[in-house]
Structure formats: C-alpha cells, structure tokens
Amino acid sequence: MLRLAVPNKGALADAAQTILKEAGYRPRKDSKELVVIDPENSCELFFLRPRDIAVYVGEGTLDAGITGRDMLFDSGAPAEEVVPLGFGGSTFRFAAPAGRYGSAADLSGLRIATSYSGLLGKYLADEGIDARVIKLDGAVETAIRLGVADAVADVVETGTTLRNVGLEVFGEPIAHSEAVLIKRSGAPETNGFQQLIRRLQGVLVARDYVMMDYDIRAERIDEAIAITPGVEGPTVSPLHREGWVAVRAMVPRKGHQQIMDQLWEIGAKAILVTAIYACRL
Numbered sequence: 001m002l003r004l005a006v007p008n009k010g011a012l013a014d015a016a017q018t019i020l021k022e023a024g025y026r027p028r029k030d031s032k033e034l035v036v037i038d039p040e041n042s043c044e045l046f047f048l049r050p051r052d053i054a055v056y057v058g059e060g061t062l063d064a065g066i067t068g069r070d071m072l073f074d075s076g077a078p079a080e081e082v083v084p085l086g087f088g089g090s091t092f093r094f095a096a097p098a099g100r101y102g103s104a105a106d107l108s109g110l111r112i113a114t115s116y117s118g119l120l121g122k123y124l125a126d127e128g129i130d131a132r133v134i135k136l137d138g139a140v141e142t143a144i145r146l147g148v149a150d151a152v153a154d155v156v157e158t159g160t161t162l163r164n165v166g167l168e169v170f171g172e173p174i175a176h177s178e179a180v181l182i183k184r185s186g187a188p189e190t191n192g193f194q195q196l197i198r199r200l201q202g203v204l205v206a207r208d209y210v211m212m213d214y215d216i217r218a219e220r221i222d223e224a225i226a227i228t229p230g231v232e233g234p235t236v237s238p239l240h241r242e243g244w245v246a247v248r249a250m251v252p253r254k255g256h257q258q259i260m261d262q263l264w265e266i267g268a269k270a271i272l273v274t275a276i277y278a279c280r281l
C-alpha cells in the first residue's frame with residue numbers, strides 16, 4: 001500500500017488534487033476529508049499541511065508527498081525531489097521599500113523577516129551574510145511597516161502582494177520553486193511508487209503535448225519530419241492518393257500554431273491538432 005501526502009490547503013492544494021485525479025487516484029469528497037483510502041490503486045492519501053509533508057516523508061512515515069521545493073529545502077528533512085510537477089511556480093526573494101537596498105550583502109547586521117527560516121538561514125550562511133532572521137508564520141510583508149524587520153524574504157509569484165504594501169524585490173532570487181514529488185532520501189522505489197511516477201509523468205506529457213496529423217507530398221517528407229520530429233519519430237503511413245503520405249507526431253502544445261504555419265509553407269494539407277487525454281511514454 002503506497003502512502004502519499006497531499007497538501008490539504010494553500011496554494012498547491014487544488015492543483016495537487018487535480019493532477020492526482022488525472023493520474024487516476026481517488027479524489028477526496030470534500031475539503032474536510034483528511035484520509036482517503038483508494039483500494040483500486042493500493043494507495044492511501046493523507047491530506048496534510050504542505051509545510052509538514054517533507055517532515056512525514058523524511059521520517060519514513062509516508063512513502064511519498066507533494067510539496068513545494070522551497071518547503072522541502074526549508075524543512076531540512078532527509079527527503080529528496082523525484083519529479084518536478086510544473087505547477088505552483090514561484091521565486092523566493094528579498095524585498096524592502098523601493099530603492100533602500102541593492103543586494104543581499106546590504107543586509108549585514110540587519111533584521112530579515114520570513115516564514116522560511118531554514119531556507120533563508122542556509123542562503124545567508126552560504127553567502128557569508130551576518131543578518132538576524134525573524135521567524136514569522138505568514139503575512140511577513142507587514143513586518144517592515146510594523147518595525148519588526150528591515151527587509152523580508154518571501155514567496156513571490158505575481159508580485160501583487162508586495163506591490164500592495166509598497167515593497168520591491170531586490171538582489172538575486174534566493175530560490176526557484178514549484179510543486180515537486182518527494183521521497184525519503186535514498187529510499188528504494190517500490191512498485192507502487194514507480195507507478196505513481198509513471199502516471200504523473202504521463203499527465204505532464206499529456207498537458208504539454210498535442211497530437212498533430214497532416215498529409216504531405218512524399219518528396220517533402222524529410223522537411224516535414226525536421227519540423228515535427230515527434231518524441232521517438234513520427235508515424236508515416238501511405239495515403240490513398242498517389243505521391244502523398246500521412247504523418248502523425250506529438251508536438252509541444254506551446255508553439256503548435258507556428259508548427260502548423262511551417263507545415264503549411266511546405267505544402268502540408270489537412271493539418272489536424274487533437275488533445276492527448278492520457279499517455280504513457
């Protein structure tokens with residue numbers, strides 16, 4: 001039985017639930033359900049705070065979990081990233097009132113408020129910056145106005161939260177984060193865990209690729225294949241029309257219109273694009 005930790009609330013909860021559902025796991029009925037037993041997939045899903053997930057997985061209490069890369073680093077738990085999941089993207093950055101500081105080095109001797117003290121502490125130590133870390137639980141952006149800190153280090157996605165309180169990012173990003181699948185460091189991958197990885201990777205490919213079909217004159221097939229090389233090579237079949245072939249290839253969803261333009265330029269006809277519902281490469 002695979003025991004999997006899933007964020008129960010916060011920025012990652014809905015997208016984590018969606019990707020698991022698309023991967024064929026049983027969804028929870030309502031947001032109050034804390035454990036879901038999924039006998040068909042030999043899996044138990046535990047809905048936990050994203051911050052605690054690396055701790056459970058690092059202790060070996062649970063086999064796998066979905067959390068943010070920043071929270072994994074912050075926890076210091078003996079857990080490791082296995083698959084980046086392509087949602088919950090953010091950066092972790094310093095911010096302060098506009099123009100006050102130019103780089104992290106300017107923070108020596110000052111106070112920095114954050115709810116990621118592990119992540120920030122490691123960064124400051126690596127960079128040799130001697131600043132005081134003020135650990136808060138959330139809404140750290142207000143700490144400067146209230147005189148508790150000189151700068152903050154926090155999650156930034158659109159930057160709206162910072163702008164709303166008159167703060168600006170400065171210095172290099174401390175970390176780039178997204179939702180990740182994690183396991184205990186060095187733990188062997190059981191069959192159930194490998195199946196979870198294959199299913200999640202299948203969903204990610206189905207999200208990122210579309211299927212493209214088109215007809216092309218046989219003498220232009222090499223040019224066409226250069227435009228749509230597919231993942232392991234396109235399928236080329238004879239067409240019931242002298243001198244023509246049919247081609248089928250997976251292409252990245254992003255930019256598929258440009259690919260259609262290029263195919264049209266070399267004389268392709270009947271170019272069709274269809275969504276991939278699920279896949280296993």
Ligand SMILES: Nc1ncnc2c1ncn2[C@@H]1O[C@H](COP(=O)(O)OP(=O)(O)OP(=O)(O)O)[C@@H](O)[C@H]1O
Pocket residue numbers: 009010011012050051067068069070071088089090138155156157158177178
């Ligand atoms: N606005 C956002 N956009 C993208 N990712 C985000 C955003 N806010 C948080 N995250 C990411 O989501 C993960 C969990 O953070 P979240 O804010 O959901 O937890 P929390 O602060 O403990 O909970 P809550 O905000 O509900 O109190 C982190 O990895 C973080 O980087």
Ligand SMILES: O=P(O)(O)OC[C@H]1O[C@H](OP(=O)(O)OP(=O)(O)O)[C@H](O)[C@@H]1O
Pocket residue numbers: 011137138139140154155156157158159160161162
């Ligand atoms: O750049 P933005 O798009 O504005 O997003 C970033 C904000 O989102 C998160 O806050 P959350 O709502 O989780 O509150 P919290 O600070 O209490 O965790 C994060 O802590 C930032 O404050």
Ligand SMILES: [Mg+2]
Pocket residue numbers: 010138
């Ligand atoms: Mg938050």
